[in-house]
Amino acid sequence: xxxxxxxxxxxxxxxxxxPIPSVKPGxxxxxxxxxxxxxxxxxxxxxxGKASLIEKARQQPEKLKIVLDKIKSEGLLPTLENVFNKLGxxxxxxxxxxxxxxxxxxxxxxxxxxxxxxSNGPHAEYVNVPVNLTERIPSNVSNEQACFTVxxxxxxxxxxxxxxxxxxxxxxxxxxxxxxxxxxxxxANGVSVIGVDIDKEKCKYASIYGI
Numbered sequence: 001x002x003x004x005x006x007x008x009x010x011x012x013x014x015x016x017x018x019p020i021p022s023v024k025p026g027x028x029x030x031x032x033x034x035x036x037x038x039x040x041x042x043x044x045x046x047x048x049g050k051a052s053l054i055e056k057a058r059q060q061p062e063k064l065k066i067v068l069d070k071i072k073s074e075g076l077l078p079t080l081e082n083v084f085n086k087l088g089x090x091x092x093x094x095x096x097x098x099x100x101x102x103x104x105x106x107x108x109x110x111x112x113x114x115x116x117x118x119s120n121g122p123h124a125e126y127v128n129v130p131v132n133l134t135e136r137i138p139s140n141v142s143n144e145q146a147c148f149t150v151x152x153x154x155x156x157x158x159x160x161x162x163x164x165x166x167x168x169x170x171x172x173x174x175x176x177x178x179x180x181x182x183x184x185x186x187x188a189n190g191v192s193v194i195g196v197d198i199d200k201e202k203c204k205y206a207s208i209y210g211i
Contacts, residue, residue, distance in 0.1 A: 001125035031100050094123035166191065169193075
C-alpha cells in the first residue's frame with residue numbers, strides 16, 4: 001500500500017510502498033477514502049525534519065533534557081546511537097482519516113464490516129486504529145465533512161477546558177484551520193469572538209465569520 005512518511009533526519013517527505021498493517025486486538029482495519037491535511041501540524045513536522053540537530057534540540061528542550069539525563073546514566077556513545085536510530089526511523093504524517101472497515105480485531109463488538117468511520121489514522125491506503133480512537137459516521141454526514149472530525153475535536157477540547165459562558169468575549173489567537181473551527185464552535189455557544197493572527201490574510205479571511 002502507499003503511505004506518506006517523513007524522514008526526521010533529512011526532512012524529506014516521501015510516498016512509500018509499505019505492507020498493509022495486520023489488524024490488532026481492540027483495533028479495526030480501515031480502507032481509506034479521504035485523509036485531511038492539517039497544514040499547521042504537518043508543516044511544523046516537515047520544518048522540524050529539515051532543521052539542524054542544534055535547531056531540533058532548541059525546538060524540543062524537554063527532549064534535550066531527557067537526552068542529557070540519558071548521557072549521564074548510560075554514556076555519550078550509546079545515547080547518541082539511540083538518538084540517531086530514532087531520527088532515522090521515518091514517521092507517518094496525518095491524523096484525520098475517513099474510510100470503511102474491512103477487518104475487525106479481537107474484542108471489538110461495536111462495529112461491522114463495511115461501516116464508515118472516522119479515525120486518527122495517518123495518510124495511508126489502509127490504517128489499523130484502536131477502536132477508542134474511531135467513530136461511526138452518521139448517514140447524513142459526507143466523507144468530506146467527516147474528515148474534519150479529529151481537527152474539530154482539538155478545537156473543541158480547548159473550548160471544553162475554557163468553559164465559556166454565554167455572552168463572554170473570547171480571544172482566539174491563531175486563525176488557521178483549528179482556530180477557525182474554534183471560532184465557529186464558540187459562536188455556536190453564544191459568545192463574542194475576537195480573532196488575532198500575525199498573518200493579515202488570515203485575519204481578512206476570518207472576518208467573513210463576523211469576528
